[in-house]
Amino acid sequence: MKIKLENKTIFITGVAGFIGSNLAERLLSTITNVKVIGIDNLNNYYDKKLKESRISKLRMYPNFIFIKGNIADKPFVQKLFDLYSPEIVVNLAAQAGVRYSITNPDAYIESNLVGFFNILESCRYSQEDGKRKVQHLVYASSSSVYGNNQKVPYSTQDKVDHPVSLYAATKKSNELMAHAYSKLYKIPSTGLRFFTVYGPAGRPDMAYFSFTNKLVNQETIQIFNYGNCQRDFTYIDDIITGVVEIMEKPPKLTEDQVPYHIYNIGNNHPENLVDFVEILQQELVNAGVLPENYDFEAHKELVPMQPGDVQTTYADIDELIQDFGFKPNTSLRDGLRAFAQWYKKYYFQ
Template sequence: MKNKVHVDLNNKTILVTGSPGFIGANLVLRLLKEMSVGTIISFDSMNNYYDPKLKEYRLGLIEEAAAKSPVKHIFIKGNLADKSLLDEVFAKYKPAIVVNLAAQAGVRYSIDHPDAYIESNIIGFYNILEACRHSYNNGNTGVEHLVYASSSSVYGGNKKVPFSIDDKVDNPVSLYAATKKSNELLAHCYSKLYNIPSTGLRFFTVYGPAGRPDMFYFSATQKLAAGKTIQIFNYGNCKRDFTYINDIVEGVLRVMQGAPEKCNGEDGLPVPPYAVYNIGGGTPENLLDYISTLQEELVRAKVLPVDYDFEGHRELVGMQPGDVPITYADSKALEEDYGFRPAINIREGLRKFAEWYKKYYKV
């Protein structure tokens, strides 16, 4: 693994923010299964951006798994913008690995609710960086690796595909994207100044069971199940690089275990131990094909009847503000450095989602 320092997860304290969230919960479940000793701290505000019952459901799965795991699990309800609480958590538990997944998500929501994004994604992330910086005080070992969520949204209206981490990302088309680009800049600055090993992950449309209800596949399912019409943006001329949740978790897990190496440059100052990767499916799917597959799987899982009139429940509409027509990840760097490639196709992923949906909503 080039210029990476191996980080053993066992016998460590790992802080996962946003853990009852979609990616966070699945990551914690995997850690509880794989680790043989250690402590996992889950941190989340449990806000009501979407149905809090889903977060409670995921937290319930975590607590159930923790009861059977040799690993200790602690849940702390709090807000990243609460600096004193975060400092208290770092002082008390001294996390060696920090995975920051807590963020105000959603491109469209950011248009009408900018405050939530500044508080969580800017102030909250700054507080994480400050806590990591001070973890080295008094000769302490401190944080060995900070892994944080960025987003494919940083590519904005980039016409060149696939999106490469070497592309310029200076023209965000939503506040959400701007906050995620800011996270990368702040992390770089802190890596340089305080020698904090950090890795940013640009996620590409993550989906799967117990996902976020504001994501298209989930909201479309809810609308179709209620007999409502779904809107298909840009008249269906959209392509998305969908990534199944288990693939994302596998990628995050590998990245956690390989921190950028600390070293000094010719000037004797730290070369920032900093990296950013795309983490996506690497095969963009046409939105209409994706919807057809989803509909077939909803019928198969008996969420919808065989004779459901799909055409009658579709409306093709124009582009939404802040949205982009295509997302397509070039994940070569992640494959080269961590040997990771997403493996689950949309048919398999949507089948698992449809089966979960039927069970969870007792359709």
């Protein structure tokens, strides 16, 4: 059964984030009479000005409502569900980052576990007392759940029982929690394992963005595992197209009658980090972010693998293609070119 998004009320948590803001804008700009209720706590994990600029852009749409708050606050979440009765919920609020989870574990428990539990509970109670029930819960998981799996590409059928970071453990926990609620309360839920999302106005803690900041400031960038890492970089527009397609199509019942599914969303084409850095350098020069005579070699350092990192990410997206006829197709060069052009405009003009 396909859900028509027209005239629907959609909750997006983490709406000031990279994926959340892009998803909200896509919906508001392309779907007739959709109402988007955006929730975010605007924490200071990275530059709040970037988050606020994303929200400012969304405020131009009359059907967008922004509410500042923390999904770890259960009464707050339940109040919003009671007030707006969303038909579709997209949970993107989470404490992100693998390395940050080593030094700030509490933030991950609060947002990724307690916060997600509160969303599940509110979806559950949306089905009582004649309320307008949640027709589909879509939530962000992560490619990090695959840990150091040796088999590539990573398939959603693979066992993911050995996380190498707390962040990965919380995302695997989200999948298990969602399955339990789908089983017990028949809440249709779809988990999305995102693979290294990048693009304009992205997260400053991601490699392409942090490398750019450091190079602009004449600092040295560190390339982990001596450059012998591969990442399945996925451009933001491709991610958003996939999310919207999935929102419209709640999962079919599994063999044990659970409306639950998980998909990988990745480019299905891992890139070597050394090649990635080379392309980034070229596009930063082409966009005028860095001068043509910039001495890149003097600002690069090859270093060992960091705790919590993995050597390769590589998405098997056969199910995504089979169920939705969709495959991400933006090349790394095109994506990094768009980022470099945005960076020049945002920081230099």
